[in-house]
Amino acid sequence: MASSDTSRVPDAGSGQIRQTLPVKAGAGAYDILIGAGLLDAPASWAGLPESAHGVIVTNEVVGPLLASRLMRGLAGRHARLSVLELPDGEAHKDWATLNRIFDHLIQQGCDRRTVLYALGGGVVGDITGFAAGCYMRGVPFVQVPTTLLAQVDSSVGGKTAINHALGKNMIGLFNQPLRVVCDLDVLHTLPEREFAAGLAEVVKYGPIADAAFLEWIEAHAHALRQRDPEAIAHAVRRSCEIKAQVVGADERENGLREILNFGHTFGHAIETATGFGTWLHGEAVACGMGLASALSARIGLVGVDVERRLAALLASFGLPMRPPQLPPQTWLELMRRDKKAHAGLIRFVVLEEVGRAAVRPVADELVIDVIRAAA
Ligand code: NAD
């Protein structure tokens, strides 16, 4: 997938280089800003609506770390700016937490012009985007992703959702943000395990869309693990570029966007079966990408060298490659609920070569064989 143009804009406030990457999705368009020191720089928020109410939706971990910096950046933009701290974790990506957002908005007298700022990882981003799409039939929101995973994936493209006990991200809607602001400085406090989970989604873009990017990740694996700022900036930028191109071509996942689900059919089944939050999303996706590349090799699309190459890279980031022990029937039942399934037929994102993916139905027996071989 070709590189698109990003502009490198010197930030007037900090002197840092800030990159602006445009996203076109459906009828709308918005920018992803990527750089250091963006949270408290007023320039990051310029041009967004200055309505009476602003609400920062965050969680009990991220709020104490970062809400005051964001409030500095937003100073003067809203007559009333409140902060709502949700409980932390994937287990709380549910109706009860969604309702807490609605309770807050109603109690604060928020109107249709209220702007929501989703300050957190993918959980906060997904649930806030969903709430924004429903409150008073829709209010604007801004994604302020604070995990690597959210910066390279979940904050871009407008997928919002909560989990259902029977399936991951089953209830939600497409709702694009007004802007995505990726402040690279916030990643310093991210726990090691969460950082590795984010690297899984970075790796994903190589095999599905950009062989040269996969080579770059392999060559910079050490720098990435060490959180080298230049390596992280490149990984975030290239990941967002690829995601923006895919979403731009297929916002509602009628075709091409399905490739972004590489590893997710297995991964979502792992998350649901083991209880949300037991495996991190990125960990489940890493294991799922190992299985999906093994499946691709098994049906003769790529050689086993591709499967081994991906598994080695993901394992070098400390990501788990061995799937949990689940009865075959459980795997199949959960994967039949996957949103890519058609009439009960499970469809998998497979690799046709490194840098090119496709979606195919695969016989149940083959899938179970591949899982057994990896377990
Ligand atoms: P998360 O939101 O649970 O964040 C991970 C942990 O890191 C949490 O404990 C959080 O409080 C903490 N944290 C966040 N920022 C921090 C910081 N700067 N410093 C210290 N701690 C910090 O998990 P995630 O990995 O960011 O996101 C996973 C979620 O994203 C899943 O629910 C997944 O389904 C969703 N997702 C959505 C999309 C999409 O397109 N919408 C894509 C990929 C994943």
Ligand code: GLY
């Ligand atoms: N993370 C998959 C998608 O955004 O489509």
